[in-house]
Amino acid sequence: MTTTAPAPASASASTAVAVPRRRRLRALGGWAIVVAIVVVGVVVTLQLGAKMPAARGVLDPEGTGDSGAQALAELLRDQGVEVSVQRSRAEARAAVDESTTLVMTNPYTLTDDGLAELIAPADRVVFLTTGTHLLSELGIGESGSGTSAPVDAGCDVPEFARVGTIRPDRSFVPAAGVTGCFGDGESAAVLVDDGDGIRRTVVEGDRLFSNAYLSENGNAALGLALLGQTERVVWYVPSYSDTDIEGSAEPDTLGSLTPGWVTPAILLLMIAGVAAALWRGRRFGPLVAENLPVTVRASETMHGRARLTAKASDAAHAAEALRDGARRRLAKRLGLAVNARADEIADAASDRLRVPRGTLQPLLDGPLPQDEPGLVDLARRLDELETAVDETTQAMRRPE
Template sequence: MTIATENASSSSTAEQTTRARRLKALGGWAIVGALVLVGVFVATQVGVQMPDRRGALDPEGVGDSGTMALAEILDDQGIDVEVHRSRSDALAAIDDDTTLVMANPFALSDEAVTDLIEPADRVVFLSSSTHLLALLGIGTNAAPDSSPVSAACDVAEFAEVGSIRPDRLFTPSDGVEACFGDDEAAAVLVDEHDGTTRTVVEGARLFSNAYLAEDGNAALGLALLGQSERVVWYVPSYADSDIEGEMPETLGSLTPPWVTPAIVLLILTGLAAALWRGQRFGPLVEETLPVTVRASETMLGRARLTAKAGDAAHAGAALRDGSLRRLARRLGLAERAEPAEVADAASDRLRIPRGSLHELLAGHLPADDAALVDFARRLSELEHAVDAAAHDTKGRE
């Protein structure tokens, strides 16, 4: 009887131990599942609340460089603002009482720019390149000066604007009205000819969300864009470029379709063999290093020195070097590939002629702050365009 009681007691203890282990294992898996669900929930909320990434001077951009605040002011004044990212849609939306607004259309050919602005009686360029100034025949670049200036011209809509602090000035051509400056350097150029009005202004420092409330910036934006009942706001991008190039044959297009599955199968087989035959070498041993160095200290120090010296060319070289290394990785090139090689690979990815990006990635560096802002914006837009093209390529595959 005693032996039977002891056996029953030990059997009950073993069952309780097994049950406890099972409960402990289930509890651990429950915690893991809860953590996964919490992570998915947080990631979903962040994705829902995060604003769309928009470029500079984008009327739907809520960041510091966007112009959503100006678009909302126009809407509050009863002006219908239509945002178009396709030049064909923008061209179709233009009528007799419309103001066509756009930043520098860097991705369009001269013919496409001319065709787009020709039917509009009023066109406002919120930024401009040297090439666009020459195409319009409206003026040239002048030395920058951020001193406050008032209208000082005969354009009636600027009478109540007040003073502004521009970061880029232009020298007007003959017959072009120069406002907010003088005949040698002005922030706004107005060319009225045969019933049409072409206006050029650098709006990155005037109309972006971060600076719109300063000085008379908002009043100037309303004076420029609020002279008609409708505003057709065209947003240029590489995706809407009319510059087409032939896509050269690549290794992927020449590879037979069975090669990729075979490579994947070999990789999986190798991983399985490594897990099967691999040996553990024991736990890792932690070792405290004698010195801890922050990698950001050198970067921040150099950035402060560059900003203090006002060396736009040095800053532009640093920006371009970072963009070249990131583009090289995204395009499958060596990290230290030549700029011309990266430019040609990016042109192939974007389906534009080779040589289109040589000036940006291997040409002259910006000489002043205004050119540096435009240079940084174009580098950022190029990286976004390459990323988008890569995603589109993967989606088609």
């Protein structure tokens, strides 16, 4: 019988050392691949970001996002109106004539003299957004408090006769001699000034003429009534690249305020951090499921939060919780999305209960009560509203 001599001890030791070494090399190789992928991803992202066009601003006639106004510009072109987009005030002024409507958002990048020079040759000027300074400069009115409920024109401007109703985004108090439209008598969403033979119109159109809201109510009709009265529209887009405001000096940046050695030090720290991660990094094992030692029921959590709210006498917080729950339940019962806005839920509930629109907005989105009697009253009214909606829903499902 033959016997096999045992392997030398040195060979066994070298094999035992080689196995952990290969594992470490394999782990370092995996980390190197991850770092390479991250670096390549960052480089590609920077390249794509440098090549992408700059984002358009609010109510930009070439903006395709929710806040842009390309839909309104295309609607005007469909009606035979020539829309000329200008991003230079000199070119915009040269393009204006008697058969042109000059349109722009709040020209915050222009001085008062620059604005006066721009609108001087125009017979019709429409400001789609405005600010307090612009209202004061035009002498057309001042900011006021209005309502977000649907309103009709309520004025004798012929263009607005067939607009229908809109939901004002902002209301103004018209100055003497200025016509206010789409308001409640004291304030208006649209101001029209025909002084000196020049028609100047001011409206806050962020939620009226943007791509996201143009199709709601009479927003599109109002846009056509404001901008579609002439054969051509010169749409000037204000920007800081076309400003006549002269700054005294360039603003300080973080790079100009820090010493020159800060950037190399930050880079060195980042490299040291990556090296330490590769050196001391460990591979995590598989996830282990572990049961909690105790079970906390949802009812106990609810009662605990209720006791905290009661102890703090925070009626407003409790009212907001009640209102949020009521809105979610009403949205589900009315067939709306879970994230539907309060005004949408109020309008749908008003239609279901056949009550005038606008009566339920204060209940679902009005001021919160600050004391316990107000909280109790709010809870009672919310419960009555949900009960009424449930009864109408059951009546609709009941066979004739």
